[in-house]
Amino acid sequence: MHAVRRLFTPGPVPVHPAVLEATAQQPLYHRHRAFAELLERVHTRLQMLFETSSPIAVLTCSATGAHEAVARMLHDRGSEAIVCVGGRFSHRWAQMLERFGACVHRVESAWGENIALDALERTLHAAPRARSLWIVHSETSTGVLARLEEILPLVRARAPEIIVCVDATSSLGIHPVRMDTAGIDVVIASSQKGVGGLPGLGLVAVSSRAQSAFLTQPETLYFDLRTALDSLKRATTPFTPAVTLLAALDAALELIEHEGLRRRWERYAHTASSIRECLLTSGYRLFGECSSNAVTVAYVPDHVPDLVERLDAEHGIVVARGQERFRDTLFRIGHCGWYRQEDLDALCHALATVAKRQ
Amino acid sequence: MHAVRRLFTPGPVPVHPAVLEATAQQPLYHRHRAFAELLERVHTRLQMLFETSSPIAVLTCSATGAHEAVARMLHDRGSEAIVCVGGRFSHRWAQMLERFGACVHRVESAWGENIALDALERTLHAAPRARSLWIVHSETSTGVLARLEEILPLVRARAPEIIVCVDATSSLGIHPVRMDTAGIDVVIASSQKGVGGLPGLGLVAVSSRAQSAFLTQPETLYFDLRTALDSLKRATTPFTPAVTLLAALDAALELIEHEGLRRRWERYAHTASSIRECLLTSGYRLFGECSSNAVTVAYVPDHVPDLVERLDAEHGIVVARGQERFRDTLFRIGHCGWYRQEDLDALCHALATVAKRQ
Incomplete structure (x- = not known):
């Protein structure tokens, strides 16, 4: 071997040696001002990376967990969602929404091909009550990058109120995401891959419009993004976070800032x-x-x-x-x-x- | 300062320097045999620590997330649970179950005092349809250690079928837990605190009786313990885990083994x-x-x-x-x-x- x-x-x-060095420091107490300073710095740097002024919740989970949080906050039994499905991950998001009892309208594309705009348009027309639309930006199972610059204007023209959720797990740090100028409501990513940190943190950027659409009684405590965003205002987290992975993320974001x-x-x-x-x-x-x-x-x-x-x-x-x-x-x-x-x-x-x- | x-x-x-050293290695690919070897070694060592032959799922989340996973697998709307409440954390578990629409019977004790056996007995009698019983072993908000050696025989005598879930988040590694000989169905803990690893992993040991009680259609994808335990048989995880925290956990467990x-x-x-x-x-x-x-x-x-x-x-x-x-x-x-x-x-x-x- x-x-x-x-x-x-x-x-x-693989990550930069500076990231490994940062993760190997003794953990901080998440109710101490040293942690508050770290989280505030990470948050400012994440806003630069997501190109947004919206808050970004940092959850201790993988990107799949971050998805579950968003899906849980937006959907209860019988609510409707549109999911663009063209690979393993987009298929998974559709399955997840169905676990919560949501009714999912799929816009299917063949593996390796991009979302067909006419199929998307037909579904938007056929599902006028859909609360959310889910798009995987970079589909890791197929290597396809969704053409957000074509998709988003079409969606906004046909369904101005729909909450657009973009999975940028393998595109953030690699391709522009431009949350604010593109008009995306929710961007989901993780601390690893193109971001350059270590796996274990889910990142969720939430526009104020998406926050207004959150269920008031979501059936989750761990993934309740309202309490996560409330805690963020006080520069802390509701539950014990993976503090050493946050230090690693900070080092990774500093490298991005430099580059x-x-x-x-x-x-x-x-x-x-x-x-x-x-x-x-x-x-x-x-x-x-x-x-x-x-x-x-x-x-x-x-x-x-x-x-x-x-x-x-x-x-x-x-x-x-x-x-x-x-x-x-x-x-x-x-x-x-x-x-x-x-x-x-x-x-x-x-x-x-x-x-x-x- | x-x-x-x-x-x-x-x-x-604070953790041992060997744990920091282990966490600072380049991450492993979770579909590679090198990761499978790590997970198998961690799992064997965890069984020693939990004193059980039951499988132990390693989830990327805090102990609160691990709780949500267990609660979600056992309870749907209208099902009944008994929770011993005597501090902030036990109170939180009751709240979590209520989020899922479960009906919670509380056995209250004053902060700083142990569970009153007569109150527990009355509740077991009054709630014969309760599916699960929740006990915090070491309540971090009050410093009280539950007397499992008195509580468990009483529970087994009065409600032989109830699924007993013990939160050992701050007791595991510090006090004996003895899952198998004590007859506990589910033990929940985390990678940090007395275990000596870094925060970010939730640990859930599940008896076969508890597995039989799992809902067949749990309303969660990320916290579906059935798929977590299925993946564990193949020495992997359903979603990307916090691989460097697993390496840290392995080092921490090796120290426990030595001591x-x-x-x-x-x-x-x-x-x-x-x-x-x-x-x-x-x-x-x-x-x-x-x-x-x-x-x-x-x-x-x-x-x-x-x-x-x-x-x-x-x-x-x-x-x-x-x-x-x-x-x-x-x-x-x-x-x-x-x-x-x-x-x-x-x-x-x-x-x-x-x-x-x-």
Whole structure:
């Protein structure tokens, strides 16, 4: 087995050494002013990253937990939602809403393809009572980036009052999200992936319009975003947070601040295109639209069915399998983490070497 | 302000340097065998700590989230539960169950006092349809340790089928819990406090009887313990876990293994009694039963109303305030973390010095 292991997974991802250093400090007491200072700093930096003036709740959970919080605050039994479904994660959000007894209208697109605007338009027309619309920005199972700049104006024209929830879990820090100027009501993300922190914190930015739409008696205590946002005003959290992950998040956000958002987006665009170039040069075939700079999805070559295992065993390169029915036929290279040129070179070399095998 | 800050809070608590070192490693991919090995090792060590052969789900959330998971799996609208309420945390569990529409029968005891067995017996008689019974083992708001050895035989005699859920958040690692021999169905805890890891993971041990009582269609995706336990069989988790906190937990459990449970319990008993002795010698008055070795609750002296602020500003000692109506009249010293003798000496010196102030 290879001594060094490099993660090219869609999360968790490698992080900058400064993040590891920050997470290894003794934990703070979450009712102490030292924690209040940390949370306030993190919050200001998150608003820069989400490009919003809305408050951003920091929950101790994965992005799936953050989704559950939002869904729970907006939907009770019998309420209606529209979900754009084109991959594993968007499918999961639809399932989650149905768990709460909500009636879900799906706008289906094939895996690897973007949301069809005419299908979206028809659903908006057919479901005038829908309270919320759910869009996954970067679908980690397919590598497709939703074209928010086309989708959002259409939604606002047809359903001005609907609460638009965008899952930016694997796009935040990689692509512009622009919550305020795009007119998004809720943006959901996590502390890891493109944000550059460690997994364990769910991030939820909530516009005042979305807050007004919150249920007054949500059936949750842990995920009650009203109390989370109330506590945030006092620079604390309702329950004990993962304080050391917050310190890691702060260090990650400081790195983003230093680099600048535009330069960061450009850097990840460059990384994504260089990986795709390497794949094509080595004879791989890309899957679908391939428009997200967070993850690249490609076909497992017929002559190397054990590609994922070989990359790991022979080169210490960890990539992810395809999901659901594509488990054995696709593989996914996540590249929204912290990589040096030598890591990217090692990836490209490994991909080329393994593809040569007969 | 004091340069060194020592946390004597009921959580988060200081941890052993080996735990900080373990948490600062690059994250693992949760679908990789390296993670599977970590999770399996953690799980075996947790079974030793919970003294059970039942599976223990590791959730990315605080202990409050772990509670919500259990409550959600056992209760739907109109179902009945019994909650022993004698402090802030037990009160919170009752509120949580009511959020889900459950009908809660409270067995009330005064803050600082233990559960009255006759009141418990009356409630068990009056609520024969109750599905679950909730007991906080160590109530962090009052410093009272529930006498499980008296309570559990009574419960089993009067309500053999009821699902007994014990909150061991601040007792696990400090006092024996003995899930299997005591006949507890569900034990809830977290990765931090007496366990010695960092905050951010909820731990839920579930007997097979409790699993049989789970709702088949729980209204949660994130907290669905059935899928968590199914994933555990394959040594993974349904959603991205806080992988670096799991590495920290593993290191903390290794330390417990080395020390041995019995020696650990004795050490914390010694720490608790030496802190109480120091308080009494310095003229403080203890609150209530004072039977938990995780936290000591005492009265703020009338002549030092700003005790908490002074300990922090002048001695770098961070303790917690009283909770709810006792916010200004009580203070709480948490002592279930990792302390060297010099930390305990500094605490005692600070308590004595501040008490002398007029």
